[in-house]
Amino acid sequence: MSKLNATDIQGFVLRGYNMPFARFCFLHFEDAESARKLVGALLSSITTGQLWDQGKPQSTLNIAFTFKGLVKLDLPLATLISFPVEFQEGMKSRSGILGDSGVNAPEHWDAVWRDETGASEVHAWLAVHALSAEALDARATDLFTLVEKIGGVRVLDTQDAASIVLDGNVTTKEHFGYTDGFGNPDYLGIVRKSQPGQGKLMPDGTWVPLATGELLLGYADEAGELPIAPMPHLLGANGTFMVYRKLHQNVGTFRRFLDEWSARYGAGDAAAKEKLASKFIGRWRDGTPIEISPNTPDSAITQDPNRSTNFTYGSDTGGARCPVGAHIRRVHPRDAFGFQGRLINRRRITRRGLPYGPYAASDDNSPDMDSVERGVVFMALNASISRQFEFVQQQWINYGNDAHVGNEKDPLIGNHMPGERFVIQGDTNPSNPPFVCAHLPNFVELRGGDYFFLPSMTALGMIAMNLVDPR
Amino acid sequence: MPNQNGSVYGLTLLCPIINDHRASPSHDLQIRAYLATLPTGPDSPFAIAPHTHLARLVVMDDVVFVGAPAREEHLKSKYLVFEANIDCPPHAIGTTGLDTYLAGLAMAAPQQLDAIWSHCTGYPGTANLQAFLHYMKACQIETTFFFAATNDKSVTQTLKALQTQRAVADFIATHQGKDPAELQRDFLAFSQKLIAAPTPKPAVPAPQRPMQTGGRNE
Amino acid sequence: MSNINGKVYAMNAITPMRPWKTWILRAIFFILGNVKPLQSDLINLSFIQFARWVIIPRNSFPFVGAPQQRELLEYDYLLFFSNFNGTWNQYIDAFSAVLSKGLDLVWKWSEKFPGSTPVTIFKEYITRVQFDTDYYYTAYPHATANDVKNAHIVQQTFDALNRNAATMSPDQFREAYLQFVLSVQTHLGATGEAPIVF
Numbered sequence: 001m002s003k004l005n006a007t008d009i010q011g012f013v014l015r016g017y018n019m020p021f022a023r024f025c026f027l028h029f030e031d032a033e034s035a036r037k038l039v040g041a042l043l044s045s046i047t048t049g050q051l052w053d054q055g056k057p058q059s060t061l062n063i064a065f066t067f068k069g070l071v072k073l074d075l076p077l078a079t080l081i082s083f084p085v086e087f088q089e090g091m092k093s094r095s096g097i098l099g100d101s102g103v104n105a106p107e108h109w110d111a112v113w114r115d116e117t118g119a120s121e122v123h124a125w126l127a128v129h130a131l132s133a134e135a136l137d138a139r140a141t142d143l144f145t146l147v148e149k150i151g152g153v154r155v156l157d158t159q160d161a162a163s164i165v166l167d168g169n170v171t172t173k174e175h176f177g178y179t180d181g182f183g184n185p186d187y188l189g190i191v192r193k194s195q196p197g198q199g200k201l202m203p204d205g206t207w208v209p210l211a212t213g214e215l216l217l218g219y220a221d222e223a224g225e226l227p228i229a230p231m232p233h234l235l236g237a238n239g240t241f242m243v244y245r246k247l248h249q250n251v252g253t254f255r256r257f258l259d260e261w262s263a264r265y266g267a268g269d270a271a272a273k274e275k276l277a278s279k280f281i282g283r284w285r286d287g288t289p290i291e292i293s294p295n296t297p298d299s300a301i302t303q304d305p306n307r308s309t310n311f312t313y314g315s316d317t318g319g320a321r322c323p324v325g326a327h328i329r330r331v332h333p334r335d336a337f338g339f340q341g342r343l344i345n346r347r348r349i350t351r352r353g354l355p356y357g358p359y360a361a362s363d364d365n366s367p368d369m370d371s372v373e374r375g376v377v378f379m380a381l382n383a384s385i386s387r388q389f390e391f392v393q394q395q396w397i398n399y400g401n402d403a404h405v406g407n408e409k410d411p412l413i414g415n416h417m418p419g420e421r422f423v424i425q426g427d428t429n430p431s432n433p434p435f436v437c438a439h440l441p442n443f444v445e446l447r448g449g450d451y452f453f454l455p456s457m458t459a460l461g462m463i464a465m466n467l468v469d470p471r
Numbered sequence: 472m473p474n475q476n477g478s479v480y481g482l483t484l485l486c487p488i489i490n491d492h493r494a495s496p497s498h499d500l501q502i503r504a505y506l507a508t509l510p511t512g513p514d515s516p517f518a519i520a521p522h523t524h525l526a527r528l529v530v531m532d533d534v535v536f537v538g539a540p541a542r543e544e545h546l547k548s549k550y551l552v553f554e555a556n557i558d559c560p561p562h563a564i565g566t567t568g569l570d571t572y573l574a575g576l577a578m579a580a581p582q583q584l585d586a587i588w589s590h591c592t593g594y595p596g597t598a599n600l601q602a603f604l605h606y607m608k609a610c611q612i613e614t615t616f617f618f619a620a621t622n623d624k625s626v627t628q629t630l631k632a633l634q635t636q637r638a639v640a641d642f643i644a645t646h647q648g649k650d651p652a653e654l655q656r657d658f659l660a661f662s663q664k665l666i667a668a669p670t671p672k673p674a675v676p677a678p679q680r681p682m683q684t685g686g687r688n689e
Numbered sequence: 690m691s692n693i694n695g696k697v698y699a700m701n702a703i704t705p706m707r708p709w710k711t712w713i714l715r716a717i718f719f720i721l722g723n724v725k726p727l728q729s730d731l732i733n734l735s736f737i738q739f740a741r742w743v744i745i746p747r748n749s750f751p752f753v754g755a756p757q758q759r760e761l762l763e764y765d766y767l768l769f770f771s772n773f774n775g776t777w778n779q780y781i782d783a784f785s786a787v788l789s790k791g792l793d794l795v796w797k798w799s800e801k802f803p804g805s806t807p808v809t810i811f812k813e814y815i816t817r818v819q820f821d822t823d824y825y826y827t828a829y830p831h832a833t834a835n836d837v838k839n840a841h842i843v844q845q846t847f848d849a850l851n852r853n854a855a856t857m858s859p860d861q862f863r864e865a866y867l868q869f870v871l872s873v874q875t876h877l878g879a880t881g882e883a884p885i886v887f
Contacts, residue, residue: 086887097887223785225807264648317875324875338733339787346782386887387778394884401696401736401774404835406878421644425874428867434874436644473722481741483770485750487757503690506824511694517826525739525772527699528824534766535703535818541800544705546750547758552701554770556739593753610751616718618731618740620834624841632840633832633880639843640877643870651859654866662851673828676695676882 004189004212006049008238008456012062012127012352013216013381014049014190016181019060019129020163020170021136022354024244024377025143026112026156027124032074032466034152035123039063039073040464041146042126048457059130059139063460064242064452066090069123073463078470082231083453086386087241091450097390099398104415104446110246112157113448120156125244125452133162159246161354161377174355175249175374176412176443177277179287179302182309183332185348188212189219197309201334201341207310214383215350216240222345227383230453231470235463238456243349243380243389245449247413251360252369254443266431275431279424280411282328289328294321294432312336319425320432325405327412330396337402347396349380349388375447385451409440416440473614477622479524480559480568484610486591487548488530498590499530499549505586506530511674516580517555518674522572524626526555528587551591558625573607574600631670638665690821695830696883697738698780699822700771702815704799705764711744714767714798718742730788736774738834742795743768767799774833776886781812831880839876846872 006014029035047060065073067088071080086094092106092113100106106114115121126143130136140158147153163170172181186199186209199209200222213221217229218237229236262273274297278284284297291311293301301307313329313336316322322329329336337343357374382388395401398415400408409415411422419439426434455463462468474481489498496504506528509515517523529552536543559568577584577597588594595602624632642661646654692699706714721727731737747762773780784792785808792805803810829837850869857865 097885099884223782223806223808225809228809319875339730342787343783346786387782390887391776391779394887395775395779399884400878401833401835404735404839404875404878406833406836406839407881408878421640421879423640423874423877427871434867434870436640436647436877438644473718479739481739483741483743483768485745487751487753490756490758503823507690509824511691511824511826511830515826518828523826524828525697525699526826527701527770527822529701529820529822531701531703531820534705534762534764535820537705537799537801537814537817541705542763544762544764546762547760550750554701554741556772592757606753609753612743612745612749612751614741615715615744616722616742618728618737620732620735620738621837621841624837626828628844629829629832629837629840632844633829633836635847636836636840636843636877637880639847639873640879643873643877651863655854655857655859655862658850658862658866659855662847662854666851674826674830676830 004049004216005238006051008458009049009216010062010454010456011047011049011060012129013240013350013454016184016352017056017060017129019056019131020165021130021133022161022377023128023130023136023140024159024161025126025128025140026122026158027069027126027147028120028154028156029069029072029123030152030154032072034150035069035073036464036466038147038150038153039460041150043457043460043464046457046460056131058132058135059128061139061143062127062454064125064127064454066122066124066450066452068118068121070453072123074466075463075468076470079231079235079468082229082470084228084241084384084386086390087451087453091243091245094390094451098393099415100446102415102417103442106448109446109448110157113450120154122156122450125242159356159377161356164355164359166359173359174376175251175357175359176254177285178281178283179285180353180376181351182283182287183328184350185210185214187215190215195305195309197311197334200345201312203340205312210345210348214346214348214388215381217383221383229383232468235455235459235468237458239459240381240383240454241385242452242454243378243382243385243449244452245378245380246356246375246447247378248373248375248445248447250370250441250443250445251372251374252367253441255369257437257441257443261437265435266433272431276424276435276437279323279326280422282322282326289322290326291316291322320427323422323424324403325400325408325411325422327410330400330403330410331392333396333403343402347388347391349382349392352379352381353377375444378449381454411437411440413444414440415446416442473617475559476617476619478558478560478625479619479622480557480572481614481617481619482553482555482557482569482572483612483614484553484607485531485550485612486553486588486594486607486610488551489590489592490548499532502528502551502587502590503530509583509587512676513672513674515674516576516583518672520576520579521673522558522575522626523673524556524558524629526553526557528553548592551587556619569608570604573604577603626673627670630673634668634671635665638668690823691825692822693886694825694827696774696833696836697772697825697827697830698774698777698886699825700769700773700777700780701820701822702769702818703820704767704769704796704802704818706744706767706798706800708747708765710798711746711765714795715744717794730791734783734788735835736780736783736833738772738774738837740769740771740773743770764800767796772827774835774883778812778887781815782808785811829880831882836878836880839878840880842876843873 188209212219262276266272286297287302288297397410422437424435531550581597750760789805
């Protein structure tokens with residue numbers, strides 16, 4: 001495969017920045033000319049995938065557009081209609097397909113995502129990541145000054161996010177207390193150490209990186225072809241699609257549910273509670289995969305990249321170690337569906353995300369813990385939103401047929417309706433009994449988001465200079 | 472015989488649709504219009520007559536031209552395709568089983584069948600059962616290869632099993648941690664009630680959930 | 690028209706074949722039908738409830754007498770009827786990803802068949818030769834092939850426990866019940882409405 005041109009690809013696509021602070025700004029374009037002027041003015045400060053030889057910068061900047069944004073930028077119609085249907089429709093229109101109904105339905109989303117008139121619809125996403133709160137503010141201030149100066153562009157809303165700090169340490173934990181960020185896939189040619197368990201499974205049991213075209217447009221994908229991309233090729237190549245979802249976490253509901261059900265699980269003690277928590281996700285809260293270490297967390301595993309993601313489910317088809325419906329077994333089934341994993345290689349997504357809101361201390365007993373603004377800003381990158389993100393969300397998170405569990409949903413992030421259950425498979429060991437959690441509440445609620453196109457540097461230049469020709 | 476797979480039988484009929492240029496709308500369109508309103512739920516002819524797992528009716532307008540250098544050619548008639556996967560235990564292999572099935576259909580839903588097939592050339596109607604059976608079988612095509620995920624269970628057994636599965640899942644969820652004597656007593660009462668419960672009707676849609684369905688391709 | 694009913698999708702496809710090639714395909718189907726291990730991939734894909742291939746030789750379209758005219762055709766035709774769970778794209782993607790050799794063996798005798806990989810050209814071909822279903826019936830719209838298999842396993846296991854449940858002591862029953870739950874614990878998924886097909 002050809003070597004990737006890291007200077008043409010936005011850095012956010014090629015790597016997780018591992019910066020503890022972020023601010024996501026949502027812009028509205030009043031007219032094409034101002035919007036182009038802004039893109040042009042930002043061009044030289046967009047962070048690319050170039051390696052940071054001199055160490056991390058204080059902050060980064062990235063940009064992406066909704067379909068409506070590209071329409072507002074006056075791209076030719078022939079180009080606009082060459083974008084995939086789901087991107088043209090946007091996430092709100094796809095709520096039926098995604099199962100974003102009930103409390104997750106668009107009418108409950110944050111105001112910025114609910115625009116009906118078109119007068120303040122979201123056209124662009126500007127992301128600042130930073131090493132410190134000061135650097136974040138400084139970069140954002142510069143940005144807003146520029147937006148102000150150019151005119152014709154409005155900042156509709158901003159969303160701050162930050163790593164959770166516990167006992168003075170920056171962590172990769174999320175609000176339910178789980179350690180996050182283990183499962184991103186490796187892709188061919190993307191500079192990053194390849195880790196067993198993170199690419200695709202080979203017949204001999206080894207793992208190799210996925211085809212680049214599963215992430216980036218313009219490269220061969222796992223079907224042995226170029227992914228569907230907008231015309232002209234230069235506009236699509238080295239770009240990707242992003243799904244942005246703000247997921248509110250009902251921490252109070254989660255903690256109460258865990259207390260209530262773990263009292264009836266196994267010995268009903270603190271150890272049973274942690275074990276039950278691990279069964280939801282498939283990892284202990286420190287990140288240890290229960291498939292490898294079903295009885296206890298083991299930091300020797302989580303800290304060893306050769307082990308932390310290196311496992312399969314072939315010897316656990318009954319789910320006694322990791323339940324068949326557990327979160328990580330759903331979103332990355334590895335070999336669980338047979339055919340040496342070949343059915344899942346075109347369903348992988350790259351996740352970028354950060355928590356937002358204050359972490360609730362373990363002794364926090366406030367009755368309104370659910371209503372505190374906190375959760376995770378979930379961002380997924382993939383070459384095809386419909387084939388990758390939407391498929392995973394619909395078929396594997398809000399449905400269970402591929403896992404042979406009927407309509408059962410992901411226990412933790414599924415959009416639950418009254419009466420739904422999570423069956424935890426067990427064995428004859430009293431500390432690992434078969435167990436059914438019933439009346440699952442919604443631990444997570446969707447507060448809005450949309451589908452974005454993250455163009456290459458070349459494409460951003462074309463957009464800024466109004467040089468997009470359909471052929 | 473490839474029409475048979477275990478106790479399931481794969482029925483394929485191609486019935487020529489009347490080609491009458493004076494008919495307005497044409498007979499194929501009349502079939503389509505009728506089929507669009509024919510119920511697919513418990514009122515379906517296939518639900519009233521037992522033994523149909525899955526079935527479809529398709530107006531086949533023509534063969535498909537796949538592009539040069541393949542030749543373009545056309546059918547002289549349009550055909551009504553009736554494709555059904557039905558219960559037909561091996562001991563009934565051959566015409567007896569098929570006759571029984573088709574006769575059951577004709578007796579359960581004669582009006583609907585006639586409303587559909589009366590647009591087919593030479594269709595005699597269900598009133599003359601022998602002629603009906605003869606006609607349908609004259610339109611039958613032998614299956615070349617037939618795959619069935621489950622080939623040893625009848626429609627009734629499947630409906631009952633789905634009922635059992637749902638009830639058992641409920642029972643297990645509501646009887647965790649019960650003491651053995653109570654568990655046993657409850658189970659015996661439960662199983663008695665379940666076995667006595669009538670088999671659910673076929674083609675009953677899922678309990679309503681606040682999620683919509685509909686067909687849409689990417 | 691509706692290709693969808695509950696959790697199943699009805700696909701119909703028709704492709705022309707030169708008559709001499711039909712005999713090769715018949716031989717392939719004969720082997721596939723009689724050597725069961727060759728069907729294991731089809732079974733393991735697990736989202737097909739029923740599927741059938743029907744070869745109609747060019748002179749064998751049903752003829753019921755005048756006024757029907759006899760068909761005059763140069764090609765034999767291969768008809769394919771499938772009842773599958775999940776989305777159209779998922780179905781074709783899966784076929785292309787794990788069954789491409791088998792598919793090619795079945796369809797390579799059809800005119801202009803491009804091969805089942807890469808998948809986009811294959812999808813274009815299927816789209817061209819697919820024709821829509823007017824009426825689609827299923828006796829169990831809320832269940833997939835997997836759901837049905839699960840239900841039969843639960844039924845069987847339940848029947849076995851039930852046979853002796855009354856004669857056991859409570860402690861014997863507790864043990865038998867635990868074994869029962871362990872036997873059905875991966876087969877309890879609720880049935881219900883299908884997600885929107887996309």
